[in-house]
Amino acid sequence: MATAAMGGGFVNVMKSVHHMLTSNGVGVLGKAVCASSSRYFHFYSVSLQSRGRGGGGGLQLFCCSRGGSGGCGDYSDGNTNGYLKLRDEELMKQCEMNTFKSSGPGGQHRNKRESAVRLKHLPTGIVAQAVEDRSQHMNRASALARLRTLIALKVRNPVHLHTYSPPLELLEILPPKSTIRGSDSRPQIGPNNPKFVLGMQALLDLIFAVEGSVSDAAKVLGMSTGALSRLILSDDSLRMAVNELRASKGMKPLK
Amino acid sequence: MIALNQLRHERLMELRVSGLCCGVYAKFMRPGSHFCPNSKSGSSISSSSVEVKPKIPLYLRPPSFSASLSELKKWHRWAKNLASSVGSSFVRLDNGPDSTLLRRELNWLLQDLLELQHHPVILSLLESDSNENVDTSVALKAPLEELYCAWRQRIEERRPFQYVVGCQHWRDLVLSVQEGVLIPRPETEMIIDIVERVALKTTPKLVHGLWADLGTGSGAIAIATARALATHAHAHAHAHGRVIATDLSPVAVAVAAFNVQRYGLQDMVEVRKGSWFEPLKDIQGKLAGVVSNPPYIASGDIPGLQAEVGQHEPKLALDGGITGTNDLLHLIDGAASMLKPGGFFAFETNGDKQCEFLLNYIENDKSGSFCNVHPVSDFDGIQRFVLGFRQRMV
Ligand SMILES: C[S@@+](CC[C@H](N)C(=O)[O-])C[C@H]1O[C@@H](n2cnc3c(N)ncnc32)[C@H](O)[C@@H]1O
Numbered sequence: 080m081a082t083a084a085m086g087g088g089f090v091n092v093m094k095s096v097h098h099m100l101t102s103n104g105v106g107v108l109g110k111a112v113c114a115s116s117s118r119y120f121h122f123y124s125v126s127l128q129s130r131g132r133g134g135g136g137g138l139q140l141f142c143c144s145r146g147g148s149g150g151c152g153d154y155s156d157g158n159t160n161g162y163l164k165l166r167d168e169e170l171m172k173q174c175e176m177n178t179f180k181s182s183g184p185g186g187q188h189r190n191k192r193e194s195a196v197r198l199k200h201l202p203t204g205i206v207a208q209a210v211e212d213r214s215q216h217m218n219r220a221s222a223l224a225r226l227r228t229l230i231a232l233k234v235r236n237p238v239h240l241h242t243y244s245p246p247l248e249l250l251e252i253l254p255p256k257s258t259i260r261g262s263d264s265r266p267q268i269g270p271n272n273p274k275f276v277l278g279m280q281a282l283l284d285l286i287f288a289v290e291g292s293v294s295d296a297a298k299v300l301g302m303s304t305g306a307l308s309r310l311i312l313s314d315d316s317l318r319m320a321v322n323e324l325r326a327s328k329g330m331k332p333l334k
Numbered sequence: 335m336i337a338l339n340q341l342r343h344e345r346l347m348e349l350r351v352s353g354l355c356c357g358v359y360a361k362f363m364r365p366g367s368h369f370c371p372n373s374k375s376g377s378s379i380s381s382s383s384v385e386v387k388p389k390i391p392l393y394l395r396p397p398s399f400s401a402s403l404s405e406l407k408k409w410h411r412w413a414k415n416l417a418s419s420v421g422s423s424f425v426r427l428d429n430g431p432d433s434t435l436l437r438r439e440l441n442w443l444l445q446d447l448l449e450l451q452h453h454p455v456i457l458s459l460l461e462s463d464s465n466e467n468v469d470t471s472v473a474l475k476a477p478l479e480e481l482y483c484a485w486r487q488r489i490e491e492r493r494p495f496q497y498v499v500g501c502q503h504w505r506d507l508v509l510s511v512q513e514g515v516l517i518p519r520p521e522t523e524m525i526i527d528i529v530e531r532v533a534l535k536t537t538p539k540l541v542h543g544l545w546a547d548l549g550t551g552s553g554a555i556a557i558a559t560a561r562a563l564a565t566h567a568h569a570h571a572h573a574h575g576r577v578i579a580t581d582l583s584p585v586a587v588a589v590a591a592f593n594v595q596r597y598g599l600q601d602m603v604e605v606r607k608g609s610w611f612e613p614l615k616d617i618q619g620k621l622a623g624v625v626s627n628p629p630y631i632a633s634g635d636i637p638g639l640q641a642e643v644g645q646h647e648p649k650l651a652l653d654g655g656i657t658g659t660n661d662l663l664h665l666i667d668g669a670a671s672m673l674k675p676g677g678f679f680a681f682e683t684n685g686d687k688q689c690e691f692l693l694n695y696i697e698n699d700k701s702g703s704f705c706n707v708h709p710v711s712d713f714d715g716i717q718r719f720v721l722g723f724r725q726r727m728v
Contacts, residue, residue: 176713178713178714183429184684184685184716185519185521185685185712185714185716186519186521186522186630186682186684186685186712186716186718187516187519187627187629187630187631187643187651187652187684188631188635188639188640188643189429189519189640189643190430190431190494190495190496190517190640190642190643190647191519191520191521194520210438211438211441212503213442213502213503214503214504214505214506214520214523215505215520215523215713216504216505216506216523217503217505217506220506
């Protein structure tokens, strides 16, 4: 995990910027409250001070663990619902950030265009990257937005159907006329709104709970099957996730 | 509230007056530029010229030219082939760009050349093999002949892409750049994270203080710092501070002032011409923060730099003397007297060894001047920045 050859350059592994800024050496660096569970994450930093430039340079490696149990990879936790509710900064703290490193001293020495960013979300192992933006900062933002979509698509929360009532973020992506929204007259949130992923995750949770049946999910939500299908088809990644599930259950894809 | 505003206003006036002798205010300006100048004419700007006219970057120009889709397609195919022909020869030569990077730059060039709303459609038409729509006229921000010339300069003369299009994307900013001004680097983006997370969050008082960005170049650090000050002031509901940006280069001063105006920050960022702290004599010991990315390359390393840097960027922006530390040492010395007690500094360095050298210098030669001094690594794990606070009086 330290360094890996990639695209001709090197990839250095380190935890998010925030940690680099608060870190200096080895040990517990700080605490951050995880908004969803109000539990503490402790951050450890291991700075390997070897400075062999050829091998990708000084390496800093950060990992986090919960509740002082120590060590990396201790992420088994039933309640995964919280990731998407974290602010960017907080989600970033759970990520390992790789940048594409070309050999050499960087900084003023280089006219550097390779500002690609790759984020690995440690609790889930989900990886998102961005290369096409023109600044490091924007690539980081794009990668983070992409990560949110991937979390929504891949991380499932259990749904208890008999006590189910749809969460607010799901209501917000439903058409305003849906009976279940009642007198709520706020405009519908579409796929281009960053908040859409939250609703998308909740919708997928429900669709997984009813094993891919759009009509069952529509019934729970009090809307017509047609209206729910239209919603699913309005976003490519949502449509693909639903169809993948349906294929695994031997159902026809939505078109 | 009124009193507060008035106070702030008076302070602003005071600063203005004190800055008059060398202050430059954005008052702009006709497009003074051609997209494809005779090669290297840009670097011949005489340093005695009183007023440098900043060039208007490609993306800001009106789409007053046009070409048929087939003509544009022909140029695009030619440019792609030229990029591909480079292979990895520049990488071997001086660690320059490979053809993958050059083709990505070509896409960015199209982004700036075309009108935003047409860009995706035209891009897909350019990539398609079909001969439909070839007679469609496409609006461009530069004439086609200049595009041939510009791309040839990019590849054959290794003119930096950012000078070709006249801008650099840096953090969430798009900054104008031109020959004579250093192109801000991705590494430097982190100085702003440092300012926000180490200084502003821990010491909110610094938010409404007076900051300086020394050797501002395009104004990148000054503008982003000002925006950070404004955001944090807003969050704490009090008045925001100001930034004074200095540079010795008249081109840098003009370009920085242009960028400041583009972001509507004339009230927050003042650009002064002069050497390091010299234009700040009126505010000695009053600064809440000093940030800088001064020249730090050792003179002997300049000839070996990749062509885009060594042959096109200003030496004044790169050369830090025999060991590269001339300016950094000067800045550390200056910070000890220019900062107010508790004031913050952050400097970019050549990394690792140079950074350690400076830390030792602060510890041994400046003992008692600073506290909480430490290095911070950049995205590539190189110890790149040194930062700290001026010691409070006891
Ligand atoms: C490495 S560049 C940094 C530019 C900009 N701050 C950035 O990060 O993109 C160094 C800058 O210092 C300026 N400079 C060099 N010597 C100077 C001096 N004696 N006083 C003020 N500025 C100076 C150069 O003109 C150049 O703009």
